[in-house]
Amino acid sequence: MPKPEYLHFFIDPNRCIGCQACVQACSECDTHRGESMIHLEFISRADSVQTVPVVCMHCEQPTCAEVCPADAIKRTGDGVVQSARKPRCIACGNCVLACPFGVPEVYEDRQLMMKCDMCYDRTSVGKKPMCATVCPSQALFFGTREQIEQLRPMSTPVNRFQFGRQTISTRVFMMMPAGLVTPTPYVDVTSAMDDRPRQRAIQLTPADNQDPFADVEV
Amino acid sequence: MSGARLSTSAEPERLVKTHCCFCGQQCGIQLKVRDNEVVGFEPWEEFPFNRGMLCPKGVKRYLQGAHPDRLTTALRRDESSPDGFSAMPYADAVAKVAAAIADIQQQYGPSAMGVLSGASLTTEKTYLMGKFARVCLRTPYIDYNGRLCMVSAGAANKKAFGIDRTTNPWSDMVGTDVIWIAGSNVAECSPITTNYVWQAREQGAKIIVQDPRITPVARTCDLYLPVKPGRDAALFAGVLQLMIEHGWIDQDFIDTLTVGFDEVAAYCRQWTAERTAQVTGVPERALRQAAEWWGTAKTSFLFHARGIEHHSNGVQNALGTINLVLATGRIGKSKSGYGTITGQANEQGGREHGQKCDQLPGWRDIANPDHRRHIAGIWGIDEKDLPGPGVDAYELFRKIDAGEIRGLLSICFNPKVSLPDNAFVTRALEKLEFYAAIDFFLNDTARHADIVLPGSLQEEDEGTVTQVEGRVIKINKAVDPPGDARQDWRIVQDIAGALGRPHGFTFTEPREIFDELRRASKGGVADYSGITYEKIDAQMGVFWPCYSEDPETGRPVDHAGTPRLFEPGSYNRVAKGAGPFYFPDGKARFNVAEFRTPVDDASDDYPLFLTTGRVVSHFLSGTQTRRIGPLVNQYPEPRIELHPKLAAKLGIKDEDWTIAETRRGAITLRAMVVTTIRPDTIFIPYHWPGEKSANRLTVAAQDPISKIPQYKVCGCRVRKADGPPAYASVLEPQQ
Numbered sequence: 001m002p003k004p005e006y007l008h009f010f011i012d013p014n015r016c017i018g019c020q021a022c023v024q025a026c027s028e029c030d031t032h033r034g035e036s037m038i039h040l041e042f043i044s045r046a047d048s049v050q051t052v053p054v055v056c057m058h059c060e061q062p063t064c065a066e067v068c069p070a071d072a073i074k075r076t077g078d079g080v081v082q083s084a085r086k087p088r089c090i091a092c093g094n095c096v097l098a099c100p101f102g103v104p105e106v107y108e109d110r111q112l113m114m115k116c117d118m119c120y121d122r123t124s125v126g127k128k129p130m131c132a133t134v135c136p137s138q139a140l141f142f143g144t145r146e147q148i149e150q151l152r153p154m155s156t157p158v159n160r161f162q163f164g165r166q167t168i169s170t171r172v173f174m175m176m177p178a179g180l181v182t183p184t185p186y187v188d189v190t191s192a193m194d195d196r197p198r199q200r201a202i203q204l205t206p207a208d209n210q211d212p213f214a215d216v217e218v
Numbered sequence: 219m220s221g222a223r224l225s226t227s228a229e230p231e232r233l234v235k236t237h238c239c240f241c242g243q244q245c246g247i248q249l250k251v252r253d254n255e256v257v258g259f260e261p262w263e264e265f266p267f268n269r270g271m272l273c274p275k276g277v278k279r280y281l282q283g284a285h286p287d288r289l290t291t292a293l294r295r296d297e298s299s300p301d302g303f304s305a306m307p308y309a310d311a312v313a314k315v316a317a318a319i320a321d322i323q324q325q326y327g328p329s330a331m332g333v334l335s336g337a338s339l340t341t342e343k344t345y346l347m348g349k350f351a352r353v354c355l356r357t358p359y360i361d362y363n364g365r366l367c368m369v370s371a372g373a374a375n376k377k378a379f380g381i382d383r384t385t386n387p388w389s390d391m392v393g394t395d396v397i398w399i400a401g402s403n404v405a406e407c408s409p410i411t412t413n414y415v416w417q418a419r420e421q422g423a424k425i426i427v428q429d430p431r432i433t434p435v436a437r438t439c440d441l442y443l444p445v446k447p448g449r450d451a452a453l454f455a456g457v458l459q460l461m462i463e464h465g466w467i468d469q470d471f472i473d474t475l476t477v478g479f480d481e482v483a484a485y486c487r488q489w490t491a492e493r494t495a496q497v498t499g500v501p502e503r504a505l506r507q508a509a510e511w512w513g514t515a516k517t518s519f520l521f522h523a524r525g526i527e528h529h530s531n532g533v534q535n536a537l538g539t540i541n542l543v544l545a546t547g548r549i550g551k552s553k554s555g556y557g558t559i560t561g562q563a564n565e566q567g568g569r570e571h572g573q574k575c576d577q578l579p580g581w582r583d584i585a586n587p588d589h590r591r592h593i594a595g596i597w598g599i600d601e602k603d604l605p606g607p608g609v610d611a612y613e614l615f616r617k618i619d620a621g622e623i624r625g626l627l628s629i630c631f632n633p634k635v636s637l638p639d640n641a642f643v644t645r646a647l648e649k650l651e652f653y654a655a656i657d658f659f660l661n662d663t664a665r666h667a668d669i670v671l672p673g674s675l676q677e678e679d680e681g682t683v684t685q686v687e688g689r690v691i692k693i694n695k696a697v698d699p700p701g702d703a704r705q706d707w708r709i710v711q712d713i714a715g716a717l718g719r720p721h722g723f724t725f726t727e728p729r730e731i732f733d734e735l736r737r738a739s740k741g742g743v744a745d746y747s748g749i750t751y752e753k754i755d756a757q758m759g760v761f762w763p764c765y766s767e768d769p770e771t772g773r774p775v776d777h778a779g780t781p782r783l784f785e786p787g788s789y790n791r792v793a794k795g796a797g798p799f800y801f802p803d804g805k806a807r808f809n810v811a812e813f814r815t816p817v818d819d820a821s822d823d824y825p826l827f828l829t830t831g832r833v834v835s836h837f838l839s840g841t842q843t844r845r846i847g848p849l850v851n852q853y854p855e856p857r858i859e860l861h862p863k864l865a866a867k868l869g870i871k872d873e874d875w876t877i878a879e880t881r882r883g884a885i886t887l888r889a890m891v892v893t894t895i896r897p898d899t900i901f902i903p904y905h906w907p908g909e910k911s912a913n914r915l916t917v918a919a920q921d922p923i924s925k926i927p928q929y930k931v932c933g934c935r936v937r938k939a940d941g942p943p944a945y946a947s948v949l950e951p952q953q
Contacts, residue, residue: 014438018434018834019273019406019409020274021273021277024274024848025277045892046892047893049433049434051434128263133270134277136273136410136412151420152420153421199432199893200432201437212442212501213861213863213893215501216499217897217898218826
């Protein structure tokens with residue numbers, strides 16, 4: 001049974017608390033026991049506690065598959081981009097270099113690229129992916145468009161990303177603040193590369209852009 | 219790493235629906251079991267509180283069971299053995315414990331024995347421990363590690379409401395106008411609560427966070443109050459004063475359903491916004507914004523945790539939050555509530571049924587003659603044989619130090635790591651003539667024991683616990699204890715038997731203990747009489763009070779429980795219909811919540827504030843989580859969090875070995891230089907023992923009412939270390 005069309009994966013980095021429940025749960029999967037396929041990073045811990053969980057975005061035209069010289073990366077009919085096929089993968093790492101989201105990794109010990117396959121063993125039998133099931137902040141959410149619209153009126157799902165001249169559409173959605181998006185919203189990743197995180201995402205007033213500890217003397 | 223063993227891929231024989239063994243959220247989880255071993259987990263999405271969600275501790279908790287450190291035999295202290303202990307037969311160990319207890323009590327009297335218990339035990343066990351100390355040992359000296367945790371909140375709740383429980387189910391948070399989080403690092407200490415907070419925000423709630431650190435929830439909250447450690451009561455008084463000045467209070471509610479407001483208002487008058495800002499370090503405009511949002515909201519939720527409770531002024535701090543709630547009248551309604559976020563697994567149930575030094579089952583008072591008679595009747599003893607109030611856990615160590623208490627039995631408590639100024643605790647432990655510990659791993663305190671009895675892990679027994687919302691839930695047994703290990707209640711009963719005092723300690727299963735507890739609690743404020751294991755299963759938890767007899771009519775009733783307290787028109791046994799609160803007049807109490815400067819505050823010699831707390835991948839003294847490899851990897855060792863402004867002044871860079879020093883001692887840890895903490899404050903997590911123990915530094919000052927220690931602030935100084943500490947080159951046995 002394929003993954004139902006109407007169920008989608010949504011990531012909301014604003015909700016992420018960096019707890020790593022997703023990372024720890026992912027490493028429990030029987031197909032990659034002990035290894036997590038999720039990347040969870042502090043943007044810059046010195047500046048902020050902000051963290052971002054990254055699962056495979058499951059591109060409609062996966063760059064990883066396009067650059068694979070061994071044709072080892074397949075996309076299922078329901079849009080899930082799978083880990084490299086073991087008999088084909090030559091562990092060249094082209095996909096690692098090409099993926100704009102930095103998702104695939106080559107495991108040298110087994111000479112194989114592995115990455116998030118949206119818990120195909122679970123989603124294909126009607127369960128949610130493990131990470132989105134356990135995530136205590138629900139920064140990782142799996143459900144229908146209707147559910148996300150009802151549960152998260154302050155956010156809008158976006159699945160188009162701009163990397164320089166490359167536009168990528170993905171099966172996975174990123175939640176953006178509702179007020180900031182245009183009718184055909186996209187995230188310009190390249191232009192945000194040099195941004196630094198702020199200590200606090202929300203300030204008391206728009207003009208109040210200062211460090212809450214500015215007046216504390218030591 | 220021993221704890222990094224991962225489960226095999228083989229299919230489990232069965233899934234056991236139960237709950238996590240760690241914090242007070244008590245997430246539902248299904249444990250995979252094969253060959254009498256917990257080999258993995260599967261989310262339990264039907265359980266309503268967490269619907270499958272788990273934090274990293276819950277995900278990896280299954281790894282503790284087959285750990286090589288698991289105690290599977292009794293141990294006796296043996297100086298000739300390399301690790302200080304050697305195995306002994308269980309029956310001999312029990313006989314030896316009983317003989318030593320009898321000896322000490324014969325020589326020095328019954329009160330020469332002390333008992334330390336814990337709030338991670340099931341309610342059945344906590345009930346049994348209270349009964350064991352009073353009935354079998356006939357000592358008043360029992361207390362528990364909840365003393366380190368929630369007693370400030372409990373005492374404040376008792377003073378203000380006459381009952382001690384969170385008022386609403388967490389689902390009430392969604393749809394509220396404002397959530398005020400006072401001193402709670404929700405994301406790391408109660409992660410599942412985060413989704414409720416975020417969900418409330420998506421529906422329009424404004425979030426206010428009061429904390430000296432920009433925690434993950436503070437990062438995206440609407441209003442951040444960067445309070446200076448130990449100044450919380452001043453902040454609450456200042457905000458209430460602003461609300462009174464602007465008329466943002468519910469005078470009708472205050473007049474009809476509360477008493478004591480005028481005294482509180484008179485006290486707050488001195489807390490002008492200007493003075494409050496100066497004392498608390500919170501800018502005046504932030505205070506005004508908080509007062510406006512809180513004062514003008516239609517619905518609200520306020521919750522607090524150890525951040526404001528772990529203070530020598532902890533009860534006053536908690537009362538300050540309650541005054542803010544009562545002044546608005548927003549309590550006892552579907553989208554308005556108040557609560558304290560419980561810390562340990564059974565922090566709620568563990569503080570209701572008699573392991574607390576001044577308490578009897580059903581949240582009864584050990585000094586109250588009526589309460590004593592009722593419980594003595596249940597226990598089949600003469601009321602005059604029931605000891606009176608004992609002392610708090612820290613005072614119990616002072617009594618050991620003074621030679622008044624000569625013998626100790628401990629379970630589920632690791633005071634050598636968890637009590638403040640723990641060098642003193644270590645000295646006291648060495649003064650004991652006899653110390654027996656019941657434990658599943660040899661914790662740092664148990665290493666001082668003469669005899670260690672191998673107890674049970676949470677998944678090796680059944681029973682109930684009461685989680686953060688006041689919901690009584692059922693822990694189900696997944697596996698049998700290994701080797702000679704026994705369920706804790708059996709061990710306690712074996713000791714009673716070996717002492718020749720088996721009366722009242724002949725239960726054959728936890729259900730029998732629960733049934734006696736139900737009868738004992740009947741008629742008390744924490745009335746569990748209508749709760750059964752079957753009802754818990756059928757309803758996915760039962761909120762107490764849950765009656766077997768209608769309190770109004772006295773007729774038998776099939777009561778579903780009380781999800782929400784203080785609803786208009788609600789009946790309780792204390793008020794008898796006079797009002798919703800648990801006092802004879804049915805009214806809530808305002809209490810003057812006075813600000814007092816912390817003991818051992820920052821000073822010229824120790825100019826910084828030290829504050830302590832948790833990280834998400836560890837739990838309490840780390841006895842379990844420091845043995846689970848993936849959780850150790852996530853946060854391998856404690857660090858000293860400090861602001862770059864302070865670090866620059868002291869010449870400290872990120873990762874540098876750094877010494878934090880207080881009047882009690884000094885520890886050397888690596889620095890973590892971050893802008894997310896007040897520059898006048900450092901933070902150290904407390905999950906580690908020995909040279910890395912934050913509680914070498916903390917002060918043993920205690921709240922005069924609740925006796926909670928002041929973990930969250932003391933004067934401190936910091937300097938760069940000349941080099942790595944000696945421990946850095948030694949591989950720890952636990953990791």
